[in-house]
Amino acid sequence: MKKSVKSSVIVLALGLGLSIGTSEEAEAMYESPYSYFNDYGIREKSFASVDKLYTDRYQMEVEQLHKKYNLGVITDEEFDIFLRQLDERDEKSLLERETLFNTYGLVxxxxxxxxxxxxxxxDDYSSLAGVEQMPVLETIQGEGGSFNSFRELGKLNKLKTVNLEANNQLTLNSFKKLTDLETLVLSFNGFENKDESSASEYTQALTTDISALSHLDKLKELRINAxxxxxxxxxxxxxxxxxxxxPIVPSIQFDGAEMNYVSTIESSEVLEWNNLSGKERYLAFSWRIEKGTELSYTGEGQIPIRWKE
Structure with missing residues (x-):
């Protein structure tokens, strides 16, 4: 936890009437019931997701109250009292959440x-750090991102759907224990950021091995583009x-499907480049392997060359 965040927690603890000593003593004795995300985007989205939980819960309780009233279980006066209590509780809860978030960035x-x-x-995210604090998360998806690690997802064993963009990952080992996964869609664009994307040469590692997914028996849709x-x-x-x-290692889900490599030749096993001049900066190739309509692993790769006398 960064120093500024620690300070915020200490200030918050004082505001809640907790007795604390130095910040080190406080940190040792006080396990905060709040979370802080360094990434602003995840911080914003986590607050919005929590806010939706409370809104949905409030609407459900209001609907139940109307149902009781329509069935004659409660009187007009009781309905008004209960509705007012719901409204007051909802407003108080919202004020508390907004104060925590707007003042300290806490959830x-x-x-x-x-x-x-x-x-x-x-688009503005550089890390998935923090999502591991959502143990019942079933779906995470969205466009953009420059994630170079999925390790936070490896702790979320209830995940069923993942649809993300990322970079610089040779393997997908973070997913190997997520046995409830049904949909996995990943895209790696080969560049660390948008500024690099206009260049002709990729800067990020190519995802060449997805064999870690072989034990995910519930996968119905698997699409990897690297x-x-x-x-x-x-x-x-x-x-x-x-x-x-x-060089490309598919997962067991593709057993029986034929790999198609394209370099200066087309082959199911070999990449080959001929008529090299000695001026090439890299060797380019692509591959495709598909099985049915829901399983595909495709990509484009470059192999940089160092020419030596």
Missing amino acids: KKDDLKQIAHFDTAF RGRMATITLKKGTTSYQLFD
Whole structure:
């Protein structure tokens, strides 16, 4: 926790009437019931998701109250009293949540534990840190993002749907224990940020191995599209051809499907480049493997070259 956040928690503790000593003593004795997310986008979305939980709960309680009234279970006077109590409680709760969030950027941990769906635009996000505090999360999806790790998702064993964009991940090991996953859609664009995307050469590692998904028996939809660069190779000047055997590792869900590689030739196993001039900066290739209409693993890769005399 950053110093400024610690200070906020200490101030909040004082405001709640807690007796504390130094910040170090307070941190040791006081486990905060609140969470703070460093990423502003996730912080905003978490508050909005919590707010929706309370709004939905309020509307459900109002509907139940109307139902009791229509059935004659409560009188006109009782209906008015109960509705006023609901309104007052809802307004008080909203004021408390807004004060915590707007003043300190905090959200109650107990509220985060109830979030099942997290759907937003991730354009400004650099990290998924914080979503691991949502243990009942079933869906996380959104366009954009520059995540270079999914490790936070690896702790969310109730996840059923993941649809995200990311970068710089050779494997998908973070997903291997998420056995309830039914839909996994991932896109890797090969660049760290938008400023790089106009360049011709990828800057991020290529996702070449998705075998970690092999034990996810409930997967119904699996779509991986990857772009990026592999490790640099060294070629002696004068070399006019290069071969690489079957570098892409699919998961067991693709058993029986044929891989299609495209380099200077098309093949199900081999990448091959011919007529090299010695001026190439990289070797380009693509691949595609599909099974039915719901399973696909496709991509474009570059292999940087270091030419040596």
